[in-house]
Structures are given as structure tokens and as C-alpha cells.
Amino acid sequence: MSLKTKQPGEYIRTLARKRQRSAMMRYFLAAGVLIVTIWLFSIFATSSPGILLLLAGISGSYYLYHSGKHFQKRAGDAQRGAEAETKVADLLKILEGKRWQIEYNLKIQKWGDADVVLHSPKGNWYVVDVKSHGGTKISENGSLRRRYGKNIYDFKEGDLIHKVKGQAKQVKRLKGATWVTAMLCFTRGGVDISDNEINGTYVVSSGKLVDTLLRLDK
Template sequence: MFPPKRRQPGEYIRKLGKERQQSAMLRYALAVSLFVGTVFLFIIFSHSSLRIILLLGGLTTSYYLYRNGQYLTKRASDAKHGVKAETQVAALLLPLESRGWQVEYNLRIRRWGDVDVVLHSPKGNWYVIDVKSHGGTKVYESGRLRKCYGRNTYDFQEGDLISKVKGQASEVRSLKDARWVTGLLCFTRGDVNISDNNVSGIYVVAANHLVNTLLQLDYSL
């Protein structure tokens, strides 16, 4: 039912993080090289009217490369947090595997990149889990999932997480020829303050409630 080669938790995002870090290092190297080259040319063409244009162009491009390197470094750091979160969830799911649940990690699908976790229970029920490491208290207000820090509430930069999980569940349903696939959004940090932990059919849970939620769902389905 599952592919012979079992992917490890966080395998896809770990690879992505390494690629981002390598790209960041390249941007930094190019930024430094361009800065040094620009200063050198500025000195060489000390009597040319073009040296100001060269200086401005070179410094602007160098700064752009540096800022892009910073962005990629942050994205690489985000990927590391993602790997840690997926590994943490995998450890939580081990008791279910010992009870006969089948677990697949990082399932590649067409539209949504990959699904962090796909589960098939002994009762024949299917689940997908999208793992996130955002802190704060998750709430549902104004028609969207948000995160609270104290009195301040923020949107998720990734966009509509609920729609994403719905899309993943739909694709896995088709891929596995399942009758139905239940979607869960699991946060390894922070709390969840949502009535019944249910947003439009997607269950939003903190990691410490994940296994109990799956067992309760599997019992009721």
C-alpha cells in the first residue's frame, strides 16, 4: 500500500533547508566580491565621471544580494524548526504504529508540495497531518486562523492554512482511493483556543493532544 522506501520525518524540508543555506552563502559571497570590485573600480577610475554611477550601481546590487542572503538564511532557519517539529510529531506517533497504524512521511503530491504525515488506521480510516512550529495561541476569528501573542493577533505569513490542509486531504483521498481523509493541523509550540478544535472540518490541535485526538476521531468515524 505504501512505497517500499520509507521517507523519514522532515526529509523533504531538511533538504530544502540545506539548499536555502547554500544559496544564502552564495549570495553573501557574491555581495562581498561585488563590493570589493566596486571599490577597486572606483579607485581605478578616479578621474572618470562614470565612477559615481559605478559606485552606486555596485553598492546597490551588493546590498540587494546581501539582503537576499539574509532572507534565505532566515528561511533555512525556518526549515530547521520545521524538521525539529516533524521529528517531534513522529516520536509522538510511535505508540500508534505499535498498535497497527500505518504512517507515511513527506508524501509528495502535485499541488501542495508534500504532506508531512499520512496515517491509515487499523479501522481503515485515513488522516493527513500538516505540522507547524509557530508559537502563540491559535484562534479562529474574522473567518481565518490566526495566532495571538498577548493582546496582539497576527495572520500566518503562509496564508490560509486551513485551505491548504483541505487541499492535501483531497489529493490524498484521490491518491489512496480512500472513502474520506480527515485533515489535522498540528502545532508543536503554543496553545490552541478553538471551540472543539474544529475549523471547517479541519482539526487544529497542539502536539500534546494529537494522539488522543486521532484516537477519538478513529473511534467516532
């Protein structure tokens, strides 16, 4: 029996729509401010206030446009995240056939939603945070980083290991579990980490998620 009460990616897909609406609103406002500024400047063009009005209007319009671009990018990020969660849900269907219970987008304190919470027939609990970042994920001095060619970068979102461990603690409390294994699953790029583990957290590519879960559950 499945515990699913929400669809995979439901929360982040809603977030993507909100961000897209915010972007469109800012684009419309930017266009409106620019049109009004040009109209007023045509009236007061020869005066000093007219010049100031033009500069202020152009600056305001540019700020709104730039803000819209920011929200549009964030909407795209959220949409990719939703697609990643859906992809992982498709991969996990095989476990549902093996009587695993799977719950998506579980609301928890502080850490937002837990993307995937799994309860195996053997009574073990897992929480999976799904990510769509590119690059090859590596471990460096006990920290998760990503590599593009010879260049190595931190994750802009901060310490992903710390985040998913926090989710695991909250899921443990909510479910009354003895222990919850924390996992990060990446749908893009590769993972080059010994034993796919950093400080007790497992880091896997989506193609190895099911095999890793089954291995850990033995």
C-alpha cells in the same frame, strides 16, 4: 507494518540546505562585488564614471547581501519545520505499536508534500500538516488566526485550513479512501479553539495529537 518510505522532515530539511547554499552564494557575491567596486573606484576615483561605478557597486552588493539574509531566514524557517516534523514523528511512534500505518512526506499534486498520512487499524485515514508557528491559535469568524497577547494576526502563508483540506482531497484520491480527516498540528504555542475544530478541520497542539487521533478513531 509501517508505510514509511521517507524520513520525517526529509523534504523540508533538503529545502533548508538548498536555501542555506543560496544564502552563502549571495554573501560571497556581495563581498566580491564590493571588493571589485572598491578596486575599480581606486582607479577611476576622480572621474564621473568612477562615482557612478561606486554607487552601482554598493547598490548591487547591498542587494545581494539583503537577498542572502532573506534566504538565510527561509533556511531557518525550513529547519524549524523539519525539527517540528521529527518531534511529531517521535510522538506518533506509540501509534505504530498499535498497528497504525504511517507515511511521511507523501508527494501530492499542487499542495507539495503531505507531512504525515495515517491509516488506522479501523480503516480510517488522516493527513496531518505540521507547523511550528508560535502564538495561541484561535478561530475567528471561521478562520484560523494566531494571538500574541491582545494582538491577533493572520498567517503569512495564507489559509492553512484550505491547504490541508486540499491535501486531504489528494490523499483521498491517491489512497482510494472514502474519507480523509484533515488536521493541523502545531509544535509551538497553544491552541484555544472549541472542540479543536474549524470547518471540519482539526487544529491541535502536538501534545494532544495522539489523543485526538485516538478519539476520532473510536
